[in-house]
Amino acid sequence: MAKAPKTPQEVFPEIVADLKGAYGDALQSVVLYGSGARGDYVAGKSDINFLVVLAEDAAEELEKILPAIPRWRKRAVATPVIMTKALIASSLDVYPVEFLNMKRHYRVVCGEDVLMDLAFDRENLRRQCERELKGKWVLLRTGFLETEGKTEAVRRLLAASITAFLSVFAALLEIKGRAIPGSRREIVSAVAEAYGISPDPFLQCIGLREGRKDAPLAEMKSIFRSCSAEIGKLTRAVDELRVS
Incomplete structure (x- = not known):
């Protein structure tokens, strides 16, 4: 039976494998944020949070990862935030607080670092x-x-x-x-x-x-x-x- 991992790193391989299997080269970035990136993750209590960035033409194909969601939940993985680079860029004026806090503590698990160069008005x-x-x-x-x-x-x-x-x-x-x-x-x-x-x-x-x-x-x-x-x-x- 799947259980909450002792550390967020334990789920990285399976999360990346699921996402690459679903999206292939359209998967541009997987970023860990929240308690798992801050270093205060508590097994059995904390969720593991991911930002997933997809290419524009794949961003609406959410049904591809529906089968993985129940498995992820059993591993304490919260439903990921799915975005494109364009959506991130156009959201900084509306949700700067959320992106600032995400940028403060994160870890790139796979692909590009989409947070490093974000600037906030x-x-x-x-x-x-x-x-x-x-x-x-x-x-x-x-x-x-x-x-x-x-x-x-x-x-x-x-x-x-x-x-x-x-x-x-x-x-x-x-x-x-x-x-x-x-x-x-x-x-x-x-x-x-x-x-x-x-x-x-x-x-x-x-x-x-x-x-x-x-x-x-x-x-x-x-x-x-x-x-x-x-x-x-x-x-x-x-x-x-x-x-x-």
Whole structure:
């Protein structure tokens, strides 16, 4: 029976073989990104994420890999992102945050390096960061109500929220030309310094994400209130930010 691999590298040969068997020379690139490329993949918990780049004439032939999808799922491989080089180039103005985060940590498994030369317009980044922050802020507040004040539900909400915000935080540092640190805590501290907010509630959320179980409900409600308030400040700062 197929099982989750101990490392992402274990699935490289079978993924590449499946894709080459389906697309042949039309397969231009296979790129590992996400936790597997960052070095924090956890067997049995993490998904393995791939960007697959195909030639234009093969990009609509998705049915060719349908038989492989169930096998990949059993090996913890998420459904791959299938794109063309032209689609990547034309998407940088709309999804710069996603591509920036992909470019921060990736590994070319097969073919061309389609991420190395990507460049990002800072105003496009700012617009998406503003949109993402406001959307995630609303989801955080709505999610808090949906917890009904139950301890474990609040803990899960706060632990999940920090992952969502960190992807935006990295882009906020890019906008200001700041180096993007490698660790979650360093990213939070850098954004707090750059935008004049408190890092404390986000650092506490990281602790919950990393497995802290002893926080009482009253403390987590306080973390939520502080987190929501600081996201509000950050949203206003990004809204008012002018980039050249």
